Amino acid sequence: MIRKCTMYDVPQIAELSRLWAEEAVTFAYPASNVEKISNQLGDYFWVAEQKNRIIGYTHGVIQTSQYPIFPLNSQFLEIHEVYVHPDYRADGIGHQLVDRITDEAEAKGVTHALVGSSNLDWQRIVGFYERHGFKMWYVQMYR
Numbered sequence: 001m002i003r004k005c006t007m008y009d010v011p012q013i014a015e016l017s018r019l020w021a022e023e024a025v026t027f028a029y030p031a032s033n034v035e036k037i038s039n040q041l042g043d044y045f046w047v048a049e050q051k052n053r054i055i056g057y058t059h060g061v062i063q064t065s066q067y068p069i070f071p072l073n074s075q076f077l078e079i080h081e082v083y084v085h086p087d088y089r090a091d092g093i094g095h096q097l098v099d100r101i102t103d104e105a106e107a108k109g110v111t112h113a114l115v116g117s118s119n120l121d122w123q124r125i126v127g128f129y130e131r132h133g134f135k136m137w138y139v140q141m142y143r
Contacts, residue, residue: 002100005045005057010037012054013047020083025120043108044077046100048084048093056084058097062110069114069137076112077105098132 005013014034040059048056060079070076079101084093102113115134117125126136 001049002046002096003049004043005041005047005059007038007041009047009054009057010034010041013037013057016054016057016083016085017081019085023086040080043104044101046097046104048088048097050088055088056082056093056097058082058101060101060105060113062105063114065112067114070112074112075110076114077102077110079113079115082115094128095131098129102132 011034014037017037044061045059046057047054058079059081060077062075063078065072065074065076067076079098082094082097084097105111105113113134115129116138117129119125
């Protein structure tokens with residue numbers, strides 16, 4: 001089940017976030033601090049729950065565009081995190097979370113969305129988001 005995150009879910013979100021950091025696949029570390037997570041709750045923080053256990057989450061915020069890819073001063077959803085426990089990744093939970101957060105934005109008239117990822121498995125991540133209609137806009141590389 002995909003539903004809005006509540007304060008009661010925050011400790012489980014913090015644990016998932018800690019697990020994500022331990023995977024060492026991302027260059028940016030997710031917010032595992034309970035206080036920080038609590039401050040992010042709102043219309044754009046969703047969880048995937050199975051048998052009273054939080055197995056994934058996503059959150060984002062509505063921003064005002066200064067980017068050339070969106071009309072100037074238009075609103076867009078910026079997705080900050082999407083994470084699913086490794087045991088559930090083959091179940092389509094990540095897709096359900098992205099669909100839910102973007103559907104929420106669209107229901108409020110926000111038709112554009114932006115997501116960034118600093119992940120060592122970037123090819124898979126790009127493919128994941130392309131299946132949701134996202135297009136590549138920016139590339140940053142390292143060596």
